[in-house]
Amino acid sequence: MIFLFFQARVTDISAAERAQIASRFSVSVTWIRKLIRQQRETGSIEPRPHGGGRASAFDPEAGRRLREAVRADDDATLRELAEAAGVACCASAVHRALRRLGITRKKSRGGRPSKIGRS
Numbered sequence: 001m002i003f004l005f006f007q008a009r010v011t012d013i014s015a016a017e018r019a020q021i022a023s024r025f026s027v028s029v030t031w032i033r034k035l036i037r038q039q040r041e042t043g044s045i046e047p048r049p050h051g052g053g054r055a056s057a058f059d060p061e062a063g064r065r066l067r068e069a070v071r072a073d074d075d076a077t078l079r080e081l082a083e084a085a086g087v088a089c090c091a092s093a094v095h096r097a098l099r100r101l102g103i104t105r106k107k108s109r110g111g112r113p114s115k116i117g118r119s
Contacts (some may be wrong), residue, residue, distance in 0.1 A: 057089035058097040066094070069102055 013036065022029045035045045043115070058066060062085050069076065069084035074083065078091035087093075098105065 007079065056100075057087050057093045058085070058100075062087050063097060063101055065086055067101060067103065070098070070105065074105060 013032070014030060018029050018032045021027075022032055025095075038048075040043050066085040066087075069081050072084070073080070078094040081098075082089055082091070082094045
């Protein structure tokens with residue numbers, strides 16, 4: 001509703017009117033100023049597109065190397081897999097890449113089996 005209101009008269013709003021409009025629509029005066037500036041700069045008050053995000057540490061080639069590293073040593077830690085793939089990143093980035101590639105891992109229990117059963 002506020003967009004329709006602004007489309008009609010966004011350019012001729014005084015400071016006092018901004019405060020009234022902000023109160024009426026439960027928004028901040030700063031947000032109204034932002035809309036006015038956006039209307040002036042772009043000619044529209046439509047929401048801007050998402051700006052994107054940080055690029056993945058694993059490009060397709062690094063993903064291929066990661067897949068090979070898991071195949072070669074399925075018991076490796078995430079840090080070891082990052083080193084094997086040749087990517088300098090944190091463990092959580094390796095985890096996200098594995099999830100994106102559809103690779104699930106369960107480290108082996110290792111050691112001797114318990115005499116009393118699974119714990």
